[in-house]
Amino acid sequence: MKPEIISQLREIVGKEYVFTEKEDLFCYTYDGSFLFEQPSMPGVVVLPENSREISRIIKLAAACQIPVIPRGAGSNLSGGSVPLAECMIIQMTRMNRIIRIDGRNMIAVVEPGVVTGVFQEELAKQGLFYPPDPASLAFSTMGGNVAECAGGPRGVKYGVTRDYILGLEVVLADGSITRTGASTMKSVAGYDLTRLFTGSEGTLGIITQITVKLLPMPQARQTVLASFPNLDQTAETVVEILSRGMIPSSLELLDQVFIHHIEAFMPSGLPLDAEGILLIEVDGPKNALNDQISEIEKICRDQGAMQIRAASSEDERERLWAARRGAFGAIARNYPTILSEDVTVPRDKIPQAISQVRKIAEAYQLTVAILAHAGDGNFHADILTDEKNSEEMNRVRQALPELFKAALDLGGTITGEHGVGIVKAPFLPWEAGREGMHVMQAVKDALDPQNILNPGKMFGNRRW
């Protein structure tokens, strides 16, 4: 990066917030994803404090045609925040203020660097609730969640990040600052730009302020653990629960590989003899929960559950959910490389999807662990491997397209929540089609004509 650019950045944000040392830059060459290609080193990392500074940074980048990558906690699983060429990383974590919590209007305004779990804890103190709960909520940021449209176990009842975003402040590719949406519960004034920027993975603008809708904290919650002798029955039970009109707040499925790794890592009382378990939570008024739980237990019994256990205390409930959130970490202790895929299918296709995943794993002789936000039809088919084993990595490369194709054939999508980034860029056209890609390219060209915002992500190197 040219010295005159570095000195201008130092002038904008202060010299302690501009990193140029190799040791610092290296930390920004990776994120939560496994990448087949080696990413580049960024030229500089800059940590702004507010949107005015970001506006000046972007004006400088636009004038010099330098690629810019916004970055939150770097936990995404699609290669969204890694550099592909010499670039400027805008690290958003200094912008971590909760600006306003407005319980009368049930909204809050936050900066993008606020950690999602920290925000939720602040809200809980006031009896308020922001439902999106990615398993990464202890470290991922609100900006990263919005840019990826993150989801989580509660999606089955409460939806995903986009369902809570009322408005955004965004710095555009020319450095101008715009506001989208409104602080009201509804607004149809013009195109829905809030939804356009939500899930745009840093390719259309830098999100600098987020207005979210809040809910009252549910009065009570109850969690049930049901275990099954095989995974097909586990999956069929999900369809049965949902088709009987039940709407649990979470409905998670874990296979035996996950159960065993979790128990070895953080013993939580999960049944080791089960091939599949469901972790089911209901919430709402206290006096309505027992009926829901009884109905769900009955469905599980009718479907052949081996064991059904309701958490008897808040501690036990929290232990079960901590086990679920720790699932990825539990596996990561034993496998150096994990490719966490997140194909999603219509909910009644979950059993077929699981059977397809197993066939693909068998055909390519791969170890695949399955964990699903099953209530959403969203699978984490996690391929457990070791990047040093090049022969196995070749089989992984061949298996991935099969997995995406299987999801599309079942009427699903290649990504339910992890985003496209670099990892799924080659496969986006399979889902969006030629015309869809042309529309997306037109939007990108209109908002970022020089292609300086997170270039190479979502579209790969291809122009449509």
Ligand SMILES: Cc1cc2nc3c(=O)[nH]c(=O)nc-3n(C[C@H](O)[C@H](O)[C@H](O)COP(=O)(O)OP(=O)(O)OC[C@H]3O[C@@H](n4cnc5c(N)ncnc54)[C@H](O)[C@@H]3O)c2cc1C
């Ligand atoms: C253990 C683990 C569990 C996970 N569980 C889930 C899960 O349950 N559900 C789920 O959806 N995801 C999950 N993820 C993935 C990841 O945590 C989410 O994608 C999260 O939203 C990323 O947030 P981040 O702050 O780390 O953003 P980053 O990874 O830094 O960035 C993500 C993308 O957003 C862009 N970006 C970041 N900030 C901004 C901004 N202010 N303006 C514009 N663009 C921006 C980046 O350029 C990048 O493209 C998990 C990851 C891990 C490691």
